[in-house]
Amino acid sequence: MAAVSNTRAEVRDETSPTAKKRVRRNRGDIRSLFLKAATAEFGQHGFEGASTRTIAARVDAHQPQINYHFASKDDLWRATVDHLFSLLDDAMAGVGDIEDPGEAFAETIRRLVRFAAAHPDLNRIMVQEASSPSARMEWVTETHIRPRFEQRREIWRQLRREGVAAPIDEMAMHYVLIGAVSLPYVNAPEVELLTGSSPTDPERIEAHAEGLVATFLPGLAERD
Amino acid sequence: MAAVSNTRAEVRDETSPTAKKRVRRNRGDIRSLFLKAATAEFGQHGFEGASTRTIAARVDAHQPQINYHFASKDDLWRATVDHLFSLLDDAMAGVGDIEDPGEAFAETIRRLVRFAAAHPDLNRIMVQEASSPSARMEWVTETHIRPRFEQRREIWRQLRREGVAAPIDEMAMHYVLIGAVSLPYVNAPEVELLTGSSPTDPERIEAHAEGLVATFLPGLAERD
DNA sequence: GTCTATAATTAGATAGAC
DNA sequence: GTCTATCTAATTATAGAC
Numbered sequence: 001m002a003a004v005s006n007t008r009a010e011v012r013d014e015t016s017p018t019a020k021k022r023v024r025r026n027r028g029d030i031r032s033l034f035l036k037a038a039t040a041e042f043g044q045h046g047f048e049g050a051s052t053r054t055i056a057a058r059v060d061a062h063q064p065q066i067n068y069h070f071a072s073k074d075d076l077w078r079a080t081v082d083h084l085f086s087l088l089d090d091a092m093a094g095v096g097d098i099e100d101p102g103e104a105f106a107e108t109i110r111r112l113v114r115f116a117a118a119h120p121d122l123n124r125i126m127v128q129e130a131s132s133p134s135a136r137m138e139w140v141t142e143t144h145i146r147p148r149f150e151q152r153r154e155i156w157r158q159l160r161r162e163g164v165a166a167p168i169d170e171m172a173m174h175y176v177l178i179g180a181v182s183l184p185y186v187n188a189p190e191v192e193l194l195t196g197s198s199p200t201d202p203e204r205i206e207a208h209a210e211g212l213v214a215t216f217l218p219g220l221a222e223r224d
Numbered sequence: 225m226a227a228v229s230n231t232r233a234e235v236r237d238e239t240s241p242t243a244k245k246r247v248r249r250n251r252g253d254i255r256s257l258f259l260k261a262a263t264a265e266f267g268q269h270g271f272e273g274a275s276t277r278t279i280a281a282r283v284d285a286h287q288p289q290i291n292y293h294f295a296s297k298d299d300l301w302r303a304t305v306d307h308l309f310s311l312l313d314d315a316m317a318g319v320g321d322i323e324d325p326g327e328a329f330a331e332t333i334r335r336l337v338r339f340a341a342a343h344p345d346l347n348r349i350m351v352q353e354a355s356s357p358s359a360r361m362e363w364v365t366e367t368h369i370r371p372r373f374e375q376r377r378e379i380w381r382q383l384r385r386e387g388v389a390a391p392i393d394e395m396a397m398h399y400v401l402i403g404a405v406s407l408p409y410v411n412a413p414e415v416e417l418l419t420g421s422s423p424t425d426p427e428r429i430e431a432h433a434e435g436l437v438a439t440f441l442p443g444l445a446e447r448d
Numbered sequence: 449g450t451c452t453a454t455a456a457t458t459a460g461a462t463a464g465a466c
Numbered sequence: 467g468t469c470t471a472t473c474t475a476a477t478t479a480t481a482g483a484c
Contacts, residue, residue, distance in 0.1 A: 045270065045356070046272070046273045048273030052477085052478065062452065065450080127351050131267065132269070132413055133413045137414060171415075171428075175423075179404045183351070183400065186354070187355065187399055189361060190353075193357075199399075208396055215391065216439070275459070276461095277458080288470070291460075292469070
């Protein structure tokens with residue numbers, strides 16, 4: 001990016017003669033810091049657009065420290081995605097115990113909305129990776145997406161038979177739902193510019209969740 | 225990307241001694257070729273991840289030719305986005321003449337679905353840009369998004385009052401709709417890997433469109 | 449065991465050849 | 467008017483210092 005002003009590169013001036021010596025941090029701490037910084041960086045710029053130098057600078061570390069604590073940029077990316085999906089699992093804890101499939105799916109939608117609002121970078125990373133074939137895409141699809149997809153598809157099929165679910169094909173449902181759930185948060189910067197208000201206000205998050213429950217499961221309220 | 229094999233860079237071997245002289249093409253033709261190549265490249269890799277060298281190689285041109293025909297990478301991106309939105313305008317021609325607001329919105333949904341299936345790169349580019357603030361994001365929001373957003377919001381408000389539309393807030397509606405419409409096509413490579421079938425088969429496109437019409441406008445069928 | 453210096457490669461843009 | 471040779475900066479990874 002020659003001769004073009006790059007605000008991202010100015011997060012920290014690496015070449016400054018006054019640059020201080022870094023404090024030495026232990027393995028777990030710095031790994032955790034790198035993962036947090038990488039989440040934001042990969043979410044905002046995609047895998048290829050993200051810079052390990054910028055990620056390192058965000059936590060006041062040198063760029064090659066990433067290659068020490070993670071084998072490669074690719075490995076950092078996978079560790080970041082694993083971490084985000086483990087947070088998602090935490091957020092979904094207990095939903096599997098709900099017996100009524102309609103209520104289970106409704107609660108899934110609510111939790112997905114809240115998680116997307118709290119961690120938009122997971123959906124940002126996923127939408128970027130799923131846009132073109134790559135080894136990363138195959139890995140994340142088989143590792144993290146397929147089990148969730150199959151499980152939701154099975155419940156959706158049942159809810160369709162019972163007339164509870166909206167008339168959306170079981171193959172497309174997963175993407176229709178994730179798109180409707182996450183885009184307001186994935187695109188939050190645009191939403192704020194456009195509407196002058198934030199989609200992540202707690203009341204709006206809950207309103208969004210209930211709106212989607214009523215829209216995707218129109219037979220749920222009638223049934224009660 | 226040192227020492228890492230990069231398949232994208234091997235689209236064409238620029239340094240090969242056997243590299244042939246390029247044919248000289250006229251201004252309009254080569255601009256059009258660049259726009260088409262840039263659409264795919266920006267869609268797959270985002271603005272920062274896209275390489276002007278790779279875009280040039282796709283149409284058998286040298287990288288600096290892009291700086292000649294467009295002032296900069298940034299200008300190429302804006303020209304690409306302008307072109308895609310002009311295609312969208314073409315696809316939407318005549319919808320504004322439909323008098324009944326319910327039918328007008330239903331037809332809008334159908335056209336959006338077909339367009340997203342045919343040109344997934346527009347939504348790919350948009351979702352990437354709207355993820356973080358930038359001059360590009362502000363430009364595309366004010367130039368292309370705001371007028372569409374305001375217009376749809378007005379119709380949606382009316383349909384909500386009439387009880388035709390699903391209970392989704394008018395501020396979030398635009399993103400919920402675009403997410404539900406486009407994600408199956410934006411993420412088409414993942415869908416194919418996951419399901420073994422393509423979401424862009426004509427029957428599935430129409431089924432997706434009618435499913436969304438029924439889901440977002442549940443009062444439309446009842447009214448007839 | 450952890451971090452810094454540096455190498456190899458690729459980036460976009462300018463200047464000058466045709 | 468159009469394209470090619472070249473320049474400077476920014477990329478990730480390795481090798482060696484502490």
